[in-house]
Amino acid sequence: MSVKLRFVRIGKKNRPAYRLCAIESRRARDGQYLENLGFYDPYIEDDKKKIRIEKARAEYWLSVGAEPSQTVLDFFRREKISGLIRQRPKRKRRKKSVARAAPGTAGGVAKGATASTKPPRKQKPPKKPKAPKAEAQQHAPASPPGGSE
Numbered sequence: 006m007s008v009k010l011r012f013v014r015i016g017k018k019n020r021p022a023y024r025l026c027a028i029e030s031r032r033a034r035d036g037q038y039l040e041n042l043g044f045y046d047p048y049i050e051d052d053k054k055k056i057r058i059e060k061a062r063a064e065y066w067l068s069v070g071a072e073p074s075q076t077v078l079d080f081f082r083r084e085k086i087s088g089l090i091r092q093r094p095k096r097k098r099r100k101k102s103v104a105r106a107a108p109g110t111a112g113g114v115a116k117g118a119t120a121s122t123k124p125p126r127k128q129k130p131p132k133k134p135k136a137p138k139a140e141a142q143q144h145a146p147a148s149p150p151g152g153s154e
Contacts, residue, residue: 008071010063012045013038022046025058025077027066042066045080056080064088 026038
């Protein structure tokens with residue numbers, strides 16, 4: 006069974022605080038946890054006291070293969086905890102090697118061949134003009150709807 010590192014909500018109504026816990030992935034959000042790794046209180050003014058993480062235990066769980074949630078991962082990056090799984094270098098975009106040129110030129114596509122593989126779009130038929138409102142009222146019945154005669 007996989008282990009996740011995620012927050013467990015504690016505290017009062019409208020005054021949350023969170024425990025950072027190692028917990029089995031199938032457990033409920035506030036369910037039984039394996040180990041308490043830290044604490045986070047968003048209402049504390051001082052940023053240094055706002056979050057407490059036991060770095061050694063967090064690094065251990067990461068080395069064993071526990072997956073941090075996205076929020077926990079952000080906190081680990083702020084606290085500079087080593088052993089993060091999801092660190093990936095940014096990919097560089099590759100430039101196209103063949104310059105696009107007009108058909109029939111030396112650098113582009115040979116004469117007679119099409120530049121793209123897509124078929125040309127079909128043109129839509131012209132829209133029918135709408136009848137003016139005055140003509141529509143002439144054909145309407147003279148009595149009001151639901152009236153008795």
